[in-house]
Amino acid sequence: MIELKYVDKRYPTSNALLYINGLTIGKGEIVGILGENGSGKTTLLKSIMGIGELQNGEITIEGKPNTDQYERMAFITEEGSFLPDMTPRNYARFLAEFFPRFDRDYYNRLLELYELPPDRKIKTFSKGQKMKLEISAGLSKKADYLLMDEPFVGKDIFSRRDSLKLMMSGLQGDETLLITTHLIDEIENVIDRAIILHKGLIRADLYVDDMREEGKSLADVMQEVRNTKPRYHN
Ligand SMILES: Nc1ncnc2c1ncn2[C@@H]1O[C@H](COP(=O)(O)OP(=O)(O)OP(=O)(O)O)[C@@H](O)[C@H]1O
Numbered sequence: 001m002i003e004l005k006y007v008d009k010r011y012p013t014s015n016a017l018l019y020i021n022g023l024t025i026g027k028g029e030i031v032g033i034l035g036e037n038g039s040g041k042t043t044l045l046k047s048i049m050g051i052g053e054l055q056n057g058e059i060t061i062e063g064k065p066n067t068d069q070y071e072r073m074a075f076i077t078e079e080g081s082f083l084p085d086m087t088p089r090n091y092a093r094f095l096a097e098f099f100p101r102f103d104r105d106y107y108n109r110l111l112e113l114y115e116l117p118p119d120r121k122i123k124t125f126s127k128g129q130k131m132k133l134e135i136s137a138g139l140s141k142k143a144d145y146l147l148m149d150e151p152f153v154g155k156d157i158f159s160r161r162d163s164l165k166l167m168m169s170g171l172q173g174d175e176t177l178l179i180t181t182h183l184i185d186e187i188e189n190v191i192d193r194a195i196i197l198h199k200g201l202i203r204a205d206l207y208v209d210d211m212r213e214e215g216k217s218l219a220d221v222m223q224e225v226r227n228t229k230p231r232y233h234n
Helices: 041-049 088-098 104-113 127-140 157-169 208-213 218-227
Strands: 002-010 017-025 030-034 056-061 073-076 145-149 176-180 193-198 201-207
Touching: 002 041, 017 041, 017 193, 017 201, 030 041, 030 218, 041 073, 041 145, 041 176, 073 127, 088 104, 088 127, 104 127, 127 145, 127 157, 193 208, 193 218, 201 208, 201 218, 208 218
Parallel strands: 030 176, 030 193, 073 145, 145 176
Antiparallel strands: 002 017, 002 056, 193 201
């Protein structure tokens, strides 16, 4: 379980903020973190990962401070955690050293599946290949909590579906997943719950099944959020 209490995150060089009074994400939930550009999605994931200091508040993973739980979390982001001069094979050594549960066989299988050359320097990879490597590394850490920042690679819908399918098939089944994305149509069938941020506040937090019962789609809810002013801090 991930718990956020009175989280207040600001950047010294901008007016942006993330303010979350209370948020609980249960074990095993698959949650989409949605919202327009600059709404705070990445900031939320980074805060949960313990990257950067909070102005106020606390974030715990199963009751312990998030900063003590690195081994149980994987952050999959376009920025990547590899050094550009490494090859995927070197990177595996680094991962094995820092992540005790790192599964090298699984990593190698993913490299093959994604057709990533194991001995080529990562800096020569395309953006899509880098993201595929990042997904391979993230899934191979066998983390309990996976935080994915815009993980869908490829320009066309088929490669996005493929990477989504691959990510889901690579899971053990009991992981907690947080995924930020702009691709709301693709994600709607994958997530249990959607959290919609707008200007650093949670403006909607709903279960997809309930939403469907009301005859709504994620696009409808996003539109509602855009059209209404916040009445309270969540
Ligand atoms: N390091 C930083 N320093 C100053 N401001 C920042 C920093 N990182 C993010 N911000 C600001 O915080 C706000 C939220 O940014 P964030 O990257 O979390 O949004 P996002 O929802 O992930 O956006 P996108 O969909 O474009 O990736 C934005 O206004 C952004 O400019």
